[in-house]
Amino acid sequence: MINITAMIECPKGSNHKYDYDPEKRQFTLSKILPAGLSFPFDFGSIPGTVGGDGDPLDIIVISEITGFPGCLINCRIIGVLQVEQTERDGETMRNDRYIGIPDVSQLFSETNDLSDLPEAILNQLEAFFKNYNEQAGKEFRVIKRLNAKEAASVIKPLLANHKV
Template identity: 65%
Template sequence: MKIVNVIVESPKGSGHKYDYEPETKCFKLMKVLPAGLVFPFDFGFIPGTKGEDGDPLDMIIISEINSFPGCCMDCRIIGSIKAQQTERNGKTMRNDRFLGVPEVSQLFKDVKDLEHLPEGIISQIEYFFQNYNEQAGKKFEVLERLDAEAASKEIQ
């Protein structure tokens, strides 16, 4: 299992989207989500990586933990959701979501791969990002789900 360092930007249950800005070394409030829409799990990034969108790779942290923007944790990769995102200007790019479990999690300590999660959790995450992007005038299309081994290779 690949272990990666993850920085939380937007915590589980938050109705606010934060982005880390390397230039200012600050977490900036980027948007307020529509009423009732909240992050289902902590959402952050894997430092030292770069996705097709130019940002570090996105990580959803499956856990019972409620953290905070800037919280750093070691997570094991359990899979990913390969996705294509279409911006408002029509430009389409890959914008995958990697899934990880904190090494300190007790509730999810036996989850080593995407197949160990209930289907409802994965569907909820996919639906959240489809709805989240739709609210911003974008389209988020799930291409496929990858297991832990394939997701770890994508990170490298």
């Protein structure tokens, strides 16, 4: 099992999209989601990493709590949604979504693998990101769901600079 520290950018239930700028060391409001669309769980990044889109790796933090922009949460990685995202200009890139559980979670304390989550939660996450990207004129396609062991083998080499 891989343990990381996630930095929350967009809290669960928020319809605001924030982006963290590591050079300026600040958050910027980058968009307001359409009415009725909000983040189903905390969404953020894994500091010190770089994904296929050139940004830090994305992470969804599944929990009964709600963080806030800048909140650091120690998590275990339970899986990853491997994703292809097609931008408005037609460029397609990988933009995977890692899935983490906070070490302090009580509700999800026994959740150690993607297979431990209800299928409904995974379907909700995929539907949210598909809809979110469609609203921005992009295409979002889940290629594969990886379990905790598979996710660990993918993320381990990307954590070289992960320090918080």
